Amino acid sequence: MKREKVGERVGGGAAVSAAELSGFFEATLGASGFADYCPNGLQVEGERPVRTLVSGVTASAALLRAAAALRADAVLVHHGWFWRGEDPRLVGVRRERARLALQSGVHLFGYHLPLDVHPELGNNVQLALRMGWRVDARVGEHGLVCLHDLPAAASAKRLAAGLRRRLGRVPLAVGALERPIRRIAWCTGAAQDMLQQAIDAGADAFVSGEISERTTHLARESGVVYLAAGHHATERFGVQALGEHAARRFGIVHRFVDDDNPA
Incomplete structure (x- = not known):
């Protein structure tokens, strides 16, 4: 170059x-x-x-x-x-x-939002491309929360390792990293308050950029693994x-x- x-x-x-x-x-x-x-x-x-x-x-x-x-x-x-x-x-x-x-x-x-949700160029789709996920469904306003069903269960630890490898940073993890994950939900940036939508959609893990004190408790009590991979890094x-x-x-x-x- x-x-x-x-x-x-x-x-x-x-x-x-x-x-x-x-x-x-x-x-x-x-x-x-x-x-x-x-x-x-x-x-x-x-x-x-x-x-x-x-x-x-x-x-x-x-x-x-x-x-x-x-x-x-x-x-x-x-x-x-x-x-x-x-x-x-x-x-x-x-x-x-x-x-x-x-x-x-x-x-x-x-x-801002137009670049988050675009079906080809958006932050959510572009993160999915790097992680090897496809967008199987969308929920929430503007379809901001994306969902992917893995073909075979994988541990949350493996999911965290993939984020680290592709984003160049260690995600902050809340929950049992040995838990098998089948359905992943994600939304880049400051999307911590969309965790409930991911829970309602049956997600086993939620990937976002940020996490808050209040959403830490929600993740623990719901059993959904939360991986905060960085606002900047995910966008x-x-x-x-x-x-x-x-x-x-x-x-x-x-x-x-x-x-x-x-x-």
């Missing part, structure tokens, strides 16, 4: 306008049909056509600096800005992030898939930047 130098533009000759790229994302994800906790779509308007697209999980200062070093024209994230209930003022950390985006002239695109794949999809469509360059997060 070619190693990019800081300050070197990695884009080729192909370019797409921000408006056309935004329309492509909307047509792909149907984002306007979601009632979400944040705006989906173009969140910051940049200055130029897009030749280089950088994707990442969260629109952090570190990601924006990395995108500027690659001379990106647009940044695509799963966790953008302007969350419901958040202080809307651009002060402190928010001011610095806004300054970095405006100074580099990038367009910032963010897609790295949808944004990469969407970025690659756009790169193929328009002939632009796409680079994923992993601003690692232990949570």
Whole structure:
């Protein structure tokens, strides 16, 4: 793989306008049909056509600096800005992030729930592809909780080992790891409060990004094995898939930047 130098533009000759790229994302994800906790779509308007697209999980200062070093024209994230209930003022950390985006002239695109549930590019499906699962059923709002029936029972310990191998981190496990698992439920990110839906759907194990004190007790008392594999770790794949999809469509360059997060 070619190693990019800081300050070197990695884009080729192909370019797409921000408006056309935004329309492509909307047509792909149907984002306007979601009632979400944040705006989906173009969140910051940049200055130029897009030749280089950088994707990442969260629109952090570190990601924006990395995108500027690659001379990106647009940044695509799963966790953008302007969350419901958040202080809307651009002060402190928010001011610095806004300054970095405006100074580099990038367009910032963010897609939250639409990128979780997409049947091909979404976080849940992309995690399943890496784990060798198929989506046999979906439950909950927007079908966020996915279910897979294993062809043969496997221990929860083996399931945890697979997550560790493919995600590069040890999942936090609650429950009996020797328990045989036939039905797996999962939802990436902060989906701990969807555990009851997984229980109601007959799951033997629930995989998510995070776990809470309250859901720890629910998992123990229900007998369902809970594997919290990391919010960031479980949501790295949808944004990469969407970025690659756009790169193929328009002939632009796409680079994923992993601003690692232990949570």
